Amino acid sequence: MTTNPERQHLIATHLRYVAANSPYYQKLWQGIYTRVDTPITALPVLDLDSYWAANHPDDNQVLTATHLDGPVFKSGGTTGNPKFSFFSNEDWLQMCEAFGAGMRRGGLRPGERIANLFYGGQLYASFLFIGRAIECAGGGVQYPLSGSAPLSEIVKTLQQFRVETLAGVPTTLFSLLPEVAAAPEGTIKLKRFLYGGEAMFPDQIAALRRVIPGCIVQSVGIAGVDYGELGWSEAGAEPGVHRCFDESTVVEILDDEGRPIQEPGEAGELVITNFRRRLMPIVRYPVGDRGAWIDQPGSPSRRFRVLGRSNSCARMGPVSLYADDVQQVLQQITEHTVINFQLVVDHFEQRDRCTLRIAVADPQGVQDGIGERMLRELERERPMISDAVQKGIIHPLAIEWVGPQALTTNARTGKTLRVVDRRMESHA
Secondary structure: OOOHHHHHHHHHHHHHHHHHHOHHHHHHOOOOOOOOOOOHHHOOOOOHHHHHHHOOOOOOOOOOOOOOOOOEEEEEEEOOEEEEEEOOHHHHHHHHHHHHHHHHHOOOOOOOEEEEOOOOEOOEOHHHHHHHHHHHHOOOEEEEOOOOOOHHHHHHHHHHHOOOEEEEOHHHHHHHHHHHHHOOOOOOOOOEEEEOOOOOOHHHHHHHHHHOOOOEEEEOOEEEOOOEEEEEOOOOOOOOEEEEOOOOEEEEEEOOOOOEOOOOOOOEEEEEEEOOOOOOOEEEEEEEEEEEEOOOOOOOOOEEEEEEEOOOEEEEOOEEEEHHHHHHHHOOOOOOOEEEEEEEEEEEOOEEEEEEEEEEOOHHHOOOOHHHHHHHHHHHHOHHHHHHHHOOOOOOOEEEEEOHHHOOEOOOOOOEOOEEEOHHHHOO
16 A cells, blocks of 8 residues: 555656656646645646647647557547547556456455456457456456447356356446346356446346346446546445545545535545556546545545536436537527527436537527427437437437526536536435
8 A cells, every 4th residue: 555655755756757748738837836846736627628639649749758659549529529548558557457456445356257348449448448457456257258249149158157247338238138137047147247437326226136136236446548547446335436546546526616625525526636647647637527525534545426427528328428519519500599508417217318408588489390400410420329319228319498597507606507417316
């Protein structure tokens, strides 16, 4: 375990390295990072638009060195503007080792037979990442099937090798349930589901347990190739509750004015610094989720609860809908002046739904067909939406025309909340 003085030394050494070697951070921190004991909280929270504009394959200004080894992955962004994350082999191994250690602390044991049903290919990382993390955990016999494998092949493998644990996104796990339920009695030995990439709600857990009575449902942990390892899940934790990786990260929860929240229970934006990742530095990076502390300040591996997406992106199952995408579509509406909008995410009947609340001066005067045209354009921009709807993974998008006063605002600042995630509220 890294002691606090060792941790502080590692953080200070890392910031000094970043300040000396990353052109982007040099410019961002000019006049701010002045000495080795400059605290993280004195540094600015990253503006993600400028960060990813600088972190581009051509003339990259974020990286601290020439990229000579290690993988490149893709995540997020709109269909025309993906984000690319660059790893040295050392950085990639460190991330997998840290996450694997979290899986081991969370209950992964030697000999546990685990099927990896995450997705890979096309520069996406989760299949390779979870596979490597299991290896680094020092336990677990892995069956790397991937989520794209035919369901019949997955079931056959579960039966042949008496697989005990499935690791994958909830969407994949639920698509497999009918096949598992139809298998001859006693041929499926599943005991545990490790989910990631999407939230899991009580109604979904109940549905799993109707097919596999008594099964353990646990988060595999939270990580992203853009920001690294965020939280690990211990056995028996409530959905959404994770612990910090003290050996490699500083996790902050910030209020709407950007001030750190220390008291348990108060919601704010999750921000992370990874002080082990050198090639593509992550210093005060907004994760995109809101959270709240559970433990008191100074608690080892301090627990936090994830409360849903923050103000830039609505998450529906495996599908992300970015506020920028909606803004671009709204600009095409010429019949009415759009005053404002927000995305409201709900969960019912084991699926998520996103409602676009669009504020105009006269909601009753909006002509028929405008909403449908908007939805078609959004689905063209984000093809995963219609695909997920057709597969029964999420509910269809809905549109609600309202007056400006109907939009939900921040009680303290009065600002419109771009994304309102009600899923956790309805299952509290």
